[in-house]
Each structure stands twice: as structure tokens, then as C-alpha cells.
Amino acid sequence: MAEARDKGWNYLLTHSVLDSAYRYPDQPAFRGGNQQYTYAQLAERMQQLALLLQEMGVRKGDRVGIYLNRCLETALAIYGIMQAGAVYVPLDPNAPLERIRGILRSCRVKHLISQPVQKRRLQQLVDGEALPLESIIGLKTDLPVKTISWDEVWEMPTDRSPAGRVCEKDLAYIMYTSGSTGSPKGIMHTHASGLAYARLSAQTYQLTGQDRIGNHAPIYFDISTLGYFTAPLVGATTVIIPDAYTKMPASLSQLIEKEKLSIWYSVPLALIQLLQRGILEERDLSALRWILFGGEVFPPAHLAALMEKWPQARFSNVYGPAEVNQCTYYHLEEPPLSGQPAPLGTVWENTQMLILDDQDREVGPGNIGELLIRSATAMQGYWGQPDLTEKAFYCMEVAPGFSEKYYRTGDLVRQDEAGLLHFMGRKDQQIKTRGYRVELEAVEHQLRSLGTVKEAAVFPYRNGSEETLIIGSVILNGSNGTTEKDLIAALGDKLPWYALPQSIFELSDFPRTGSDKVDRPALKTQLLEKIKQVHG
Amino acid sequence: MDKQLITYIKDELHAGDAGLEIxxxxxxxxxxxxxxxxxxxxIGFIENQYGITVPPRDMTIENFLTVEAMVNYISSRQ
Incomplete structure (x- = not known):
């Protein structure tokens, strides 16, 4: 790998760090809390972690889990794992334990990188469970598996490169997202697709080594790839926003000021919280030059208000399912017209699109259809789920033996006369809440699988502050005394926190359509007054 | 006050996790x-329970990182 740097190769995500360490050794690469790694330090430490992983038997293509909150060690874990030729699997530390165990088993994760603050959860995770886990790095404690402290990692030699050949077609990471049956889908990305994203985003947003990027997203969310992949490519500094700041907007705005962030990328909700409770009038945030938002629709009134607060900054709407990283961009020249959300924009470079109807025929100009994407940034498929992978792609044979492969986004779009794409909803029952994807079918499925529940229906509700909430409704199996709280607590063992309904109403029956299906719109109307009372 | 806040966090935000110690x-x-x-x-609970208003300026890590910090903050506002 050292040779790669000398020869200027750049086809693996780890090459970016080695190259930046060669060119700007003392430039801060990642900052988090009150600590930082320069590029030289990161390059050295990722080698040490990689050597240790290899010594423990990790080989090319093996999956290594990351069980960390938002902290500096995430950067080390990501790059150390990839430097060992392995594949990083970021886990949501707050996800239900059963979900995490499922991922560990499915990916046959033998090694996990974690931290002392997760001790309680790790104990619960491994307690009495048959898991493939052999070791946990990042804390020294009493667990049924081997634990290794960072100090032990720093005893590894720094002058030796890890062995093994990796090429850009090898897997680099697997990111999990919700599936419609409740079992999560592992989106597989290679070094090539990750680096293609880094290159395209660096050019689209004109990032340079002078930039200081605010990374708000956790590493199991694809929004994090700008801070973790693109910044090292251009030698910029990524400031990892610690979890505590993501919950306290007034502290967050102070951090943005102190760190002189120039680039910000997050879901709209984080920006709305800054606008509403971040006391922006008391902060000097003039270093901010470009605000990227994505993951869900930014309510236009809030977006306009924020653009007024930060007139020096450009604002861009980012769109793309995690399966393709990103695929369209839209730079706002002026605040959105009242009530009109920002368009998705146009597909970026090295990317092609189709808009198809239900029969996979291209829709005419101005008509609504599903967006399909073919790009260098696209995933390989879903880990261990070949059937789902096949369904996710549309292959168009253009010559015998040669097909163009498009990813089916499931998003309905319309292209206007100016060529801009507009989001028109979903083909299925997927919604976005706080930027996270939630399959409402999966929530219904989990509710129905509780013994106390006979029937369940779930639908989204947009409250007065334009937040998308999940509302559930159930018919119980007889009057069994089950309360709303019981149901939500039981779901909490199966679903990630962001997929839990905010309210569940008990009914004796649901309104039905002619074919006896649950009439969700009618159900929503029926419950509307009650929902408004609780959620505004 | 410590106990009230801890009970609230355990019951309202972690219903069902009986083994949780805070x-x-x-x-x-x-x-x-x-x-x-x-x-x-x-924050809503604190405002109702202790009759204070928490302005955005005070919604900081220093004031809300731990139950102890919350108690200190509430006392300073009462």
C-alpha cells in the first residue's frame, strides 16, 4: 500500500488517506470532541489497526462491525478495517439487540470495534447468545469474548503495511436499511462505488483542502460518506458532531461557530432545529459556504427562513437512495416559492436515468413514473439476499450479451419542461421520517406478529411543525388489557427507534374498501381529531 | 428531584426495560x-413539573447532559 502512495495510485478509498498523508501530513483529517487525527496520524493508526485485524485472522472480504456512536474512533475504525482488506459494517448502537444480532450473524462478523460507553449494551448483546463474535476492540472489560484496548492496538508496528491484494471491485462497506418484511437489507458497496461518489461530490460541491465539513450523520447513514470519503480525497477536515450536540441545537450552533465549518450536510430536521432553537442571531456562522440537505423533503417555509439567516451560503438539495449514494443535485438560486418543495434537480455526471411506468415502458414528457438510475456509484446488491437484489435492478439488453443495469429507486418522479426532476411520492409504502427510511408494511407486520394484536394499520401524519410522524391503529384480540405503551414497548424490541409509532390507537374495527381491505385514508380521517389533540 | 427525573426517563422513554439503571x-x-x-x-416535563420555562438559549449540553446537571439548572431557575 505504501507503494500505491508513491506511485500516486488512487483506486481504493484508503488511498485517499495515504495520499493526503503524503501531501498534507499535518492537516487535521478528522476532529471529534476535543481530539483530532492529522492525516499522518490517521494513516499510521489505520495501518496499526489493519495489522492487528490481520493478525487476528481477518482476511480480504471479511466483515468487521463498528458499534460506535458519533466519535473520532469511527474514522479510525472505517479506515483500519478497509486497510486490512475487510468490509466495514456500521451498526446503529441504539437499534434493538435482536436486529444487531441478526446482522452480526448474517455477515458472520467475528470482530467488532466499540467503545467503553457501550459496555452495558455489549453485555446484553453477547449475554447467552450464540454469535460468531470472537473479539471486541476499543474497550477492555469483562465479557465472554476477548476484548482489546486501543493501547494494545498502538503497540503494533507502524513501519509495516498489511498484506493482501485488494482491487476496486472488492467490497468496502455494507450499510443496513429497513426492509419491508422487517428484516433489514445490507446495501453492498465497493471501493469503486464509494470512490466514484467521493469524486463526483468533490467536483459537484467544489470541495478543497481548505474546507471544514460538518458531519452530523451517524456512520450507518449514507449521508456520512461526504465527511468520511470525500474529505480525505481532497484533504479537507471533517468535524464529527458528537451525539450530545445533535440533541442540543444551541450547543450545536456554538460548535459550528467554534470549528468554523464551511460545509454542512445533514437531514433537514437538524437544520430546522438549528433554525428554531439554535439562537442563530448570537452566532457568527459566516464561514458556512455551502449547505447540503437530503434524506427527505425540506419544508419550504423553513428552508426559506434559513436561507435568509445565512445569505452568504449556497443551498443544495441532495437526492439519492443509499443504494446509489447520490444521483441528482439541485442548487437553489433563491428561496423556494411558497409551498413548493425544492426539486430533486438533474442527475449528476457519470449517471443515467430512466422514468418508467408499471410495465417498464418510458413515460412521456411531463408524466409521472418510477425513477431508475444507472451509475458508477451504484451498489452491488443486498448482502445475502439475491432475490431482493434481482428485483432491485432492471436490466435493459442493448445488444446480445450486453445489458444496461438500472437500480429501481421506488421513487415516483416527474420531469418538467426545464428538465428538472420533482419528487411525486413512493411506489410502495416507504416513508421518510427524520431522514430515515421506514417501510410501513414492516411496522404493520411487527404489530400483527404480537400475540395481542388481531389487525394493524399504520400511516404517516405530518404535524403542525411539518414533522412526519408514524401513527398506528390496532384491533386487539378480544379485550386483553394491552395498552398503547405495552405495544410500543414490544415493538421497541423489534424495530429501530425511528420506526416506532408515536401513537397507537385501539379501535373495534377499521373502515374498509369494497374489497375488504383496510381503507387507510378513511382511517386517518376518522382518527384525525384525536391525532391532532396529541401531536398538533 | 433526582428520583422524579430518573423515573420519568425510565418510564416514559424506556418503558419495558426493567433492568435499566440510571x-x-x-x-x-x-x-x-x-x-x-x-x-x-x-424539557416539557421539567417545564410542567417545576413551573419554569426553558428558553432555547438554556437548552445546552451543560444544562442537560446528566440528571445532576438538570437538577442544578432547575434549582438555579426556581
């Missing part, structure tokens, strides 16, 4: 014990 010194924000909507609920 001490006044536990980091609530960094550990994932409380997420951002949960924090808004806690």
Missing part, C-alpha cells in the same frame, strides 16, 4: 439513553 451522573446524551425527541419530552 444514576444522576450518567451521560444521557452521548450514550443514546435519550434521543432528540426524548430530550424535548424531558
Amino acid at each position: 444514576t444522576p451522573q450518567d451521560d444521557l446524551l452521548g450514550s443514546g439513553l435519550v434521543e432528540s425527541m426524548g430530550m424535548m419530552k424531558i
Whole structure:
């Protein structure tokens, strides 16, 4: 790998760090809390972690889990794992334990990188469970598996490169997202697709080594790839926003000021919280030059208000399912017209699109259809789920033996006369809440699988502050005394926190359509007054 | 006051997790014990229970990192 740097190769995500360490050794690469790694330090430490992983038997293509909150060690874990030729699997530390165990088993994760603050959860995770886990790095404690402290990692030699050949077609990471049956889908990305994203985003947003990027997203969310992949490519500094700041907007705005962030990328909700409770009038945030938002629709009134607060900054709407990283961009020249959300924009470079109807025929100009994407940034498929992978792609044979492969986004779009794409909803029952994807079918499925529940229906509700909430409704199996709280607590063992309904109403029956299906719109109307009372 | 706040966090935000222990010194924000909507609920509870208003300026890590910090903050406002 050292040779790669000398020869200027750049086809693996780890090459970016080695190259930046060669060119700007003392430039801060990642900052988090009150600590930082320069590029030289990161390059050295990722080698040490990689050597240790290899010594423990990790080989090319093996999956290594990351069980960390938002902290500096995430950067080390990501790059150390990839430097060992392995594949990083970021886990949501707050996800239900059963979900995490499922991922560990499915990916046959033998090694996990974690931290002392997760001790309680790790104990619960491994307690009495048959898991493939052999070791946990990042804390020294009493667990049924081997634990290794960072100090032990720093005893590894720094002058030796890890062995093994990796090429850009090898897997680099697997990111999990919700599936419609409740079992999560592992989106597989290679070094090539990750680096293609880094290159395209660096050019689209004109990032340079002078930039200081605010990374708000956790590493199991694809929004994090700008801070973790693109910044090292251009030698910029990524400031990892610690979890505590993501919950306290007034502290967050102070951090943005102190760190002189120039680039910000997050879901709209984080920006709305800054606008509403971040006391922006008391902060000097003039270093901010470009605000990227994505993951869900930014309510236009809030977006306009924020653009007024930060007139020096450009604002861009980012769109793309995690399966393709990103695929369209839209730079706002002026605040959105009242009530009109920002368009998705146009597909970026090295990317092609189709808009198809239900029969996979291209829709005419101005008509609504599903967006399909073919790009260098696209995933390989879903880990261990070949059937789902096949369904996710549309292959168009253009010559015998040669097909163009498009990813089916499931998003309905319309292209206007100016060529801009507009989001028109979903083909299925997927919604976005706080930027996270939630399959409402999966929530219904989990509710129905509780013994106390006979029937369940779930639908989204947009409250007065334009937040998308999940509302559930159930018919119980007889009057069994089950309360709303019981149901939500039981779901909490199966679903990630962001997929839990905010309210569940008990009914004796649901309104039905002619074919006896649950009439969700009618159900929503029926419950509307009650929902408004609780959620505004 | 410690006990009231801890009971609220355990019952309202972690219903069903009987084994959960929270001490006044536990980091609530960094550990994932409380997420951002949960924090808004806690602030709402504090405002109702102790008859104070918490302005955005005071919604900081220093004031809400631990139950102990919350108690100090509430006392300073009463």
C-alpha cells in the first residue's frame, strides 16, 4: 500500500488517506470532541489497526462491525478495517439487540470495534447468545469474548503495511436499511462505488483542502460518506458532531461557530432545529459556504427562513437512495416559492436515468413514473439476499450479451419542461421520517406478529411543525388489557427507534374498501381529531 | 428531584426495560439513553413539573447532559 502512495495510485478509498498523508501530513483529517487525527496520524493508526485485524485472522472480504456512536474512533475504525482488506459494517448502537444480532450473524462478523460507553449494551448483546463474535476492540472489560484496548492496538508496528491484494471491485462497506418484511437489507458497496461518489461530490460541491465539513450523520447513514470519503480525497477536515450536540441545537450552533465549518450536510430536521432553537442571531456562522440537505423533503417555509439567516451560503438539495449514494443535485438560486418543495434537480455526471411506468415502458414528457438510475456509484446488491437484489435492478439488453443495469429507486418522479426532476411520492409504502427510511408494511407486520394484536394499520401524519410522524391503529384480540405503551414497548424490541409509532390507537374495527381491505385514508380521517389533540 | 427525573426517563422513554439503571451522573446524551425527541419530552416535563420555562438559549449540553446537571439548572431557575 505504501507503494500505491508513491506511485500516486488512487483506486481504493484508503488511498485517499495515504495520499493526503503524503501531501498534507499535518492537516487535521478528522476532529471529534476535543481530539483530532492529522492525516499522518490517521494513516499510521489505520495501518496499526489493519495489522492487528490481520493478525487476528481477518482476511480480504471479511466483515468487521463498528458499534460506535458519533466519535473520532469511527474514522479510525472505517479506515483500519478497509486497510486490512475487510468490509466495514456500521451498526446503529441504539437499534434493538435482536436486529444487531441478526446482522452480526448474517455477515458472520467475528470482530467488532466499540467503545467503553457501550459496555452495558455489549453485555446484553453477547449475554447467552450464540454469535460468531470472537473479539471486541476499543474497550477492555469483562465479557465472554476477548476484548482489546486501543493501547494494545498502538503497540503494533507502524513501519509495516498489511498484506493482501485488494482491487476496486472488492467490497468496502455494507450499510443496513429497513426492509419491508422487517428484516433489514445490507446495501453492498465497493471501493469503486464509494470512490466514484467521493469524486463526483468533490467536483459537484467544489470541495478543497481548505474546507471544514460538518458531519452530523451517524456512520450507518449514507449521508456520512461526504465527511468520511470525500474529505480525505481532497484533504479537507471533517468535524464529527458528537451525539450530545445533535440533541442540543444551541450547543450545536456554538460548535459550528467554534470549528468554523464551511460545509454542512445533514437531514433537514437538524437544520430546522438549528433554525428554531439554535439562537442563530448570537452566532457568527459566516464561514458556512455551502449547505447540503437530503434524506427527505425540506419544508419550504423553513428552508426559506434559513436561507435568509445565512445569505452568504449556497443551498443544495441532495437526492439519492443509499443504494446509489447520490444521483441528482439541485442548487437553489433563491428561496423556494411558497409551498413548493425544492426539486430533486438533474442527475449528476457519470449517471443515467430512466422514468418508467408499471410495465417498464418510458413515460412521456411531463408524466409521472418510477425513477431508475444507472451509475458508477451504484451498489452491488443486498448482502445475502439475491432475490431482493434481482428485483432491485432492471436490466435493459442493448445488444446480445450486453445489458444496461438500472437500480429501481421506488421513487415516483416527474420531469418538467426545464428538465428538472420533482419528487411525486413512493411506489410502495416507504416513508421518510427524520431522514430515515421506514417501510410501513414492516411496522404493520411487527404489530400483527404480537400475540395481542388481531389487525394493524399504520400511516404517516405530518404535524403542525411539518414533522412526519408514524401513527398506528390496532384491533386487539378480544379485550386483553394491552395498552398503547405495552405495544410500543414490544415493538421497541423489534424495530429501530425511528420506526416506532408515536401513537397507537385501539379501535373495534377499521373502515374498509369494497374489497375488504383496510381503507387507510378513511382511517386517518376518522382518527384525525384525536391525532391532532396529541401531536398538533 | 433526582428520583422524579430518573423515573420519568425510565418510564416514559424506556418503558419495558426493567433492568435499566440510571444514576444522576450518567451521560444521557452521548450514550443514546435519550434521543432528540426524548430530550424535548424531558424539557416539557421539567417545564410542567417545576413551573419554569426553558428558553432555547438554556437548552445546552451543560444544562442537560446528566440528571445532576438538570437538577442544578432547575434549582438555579426556581
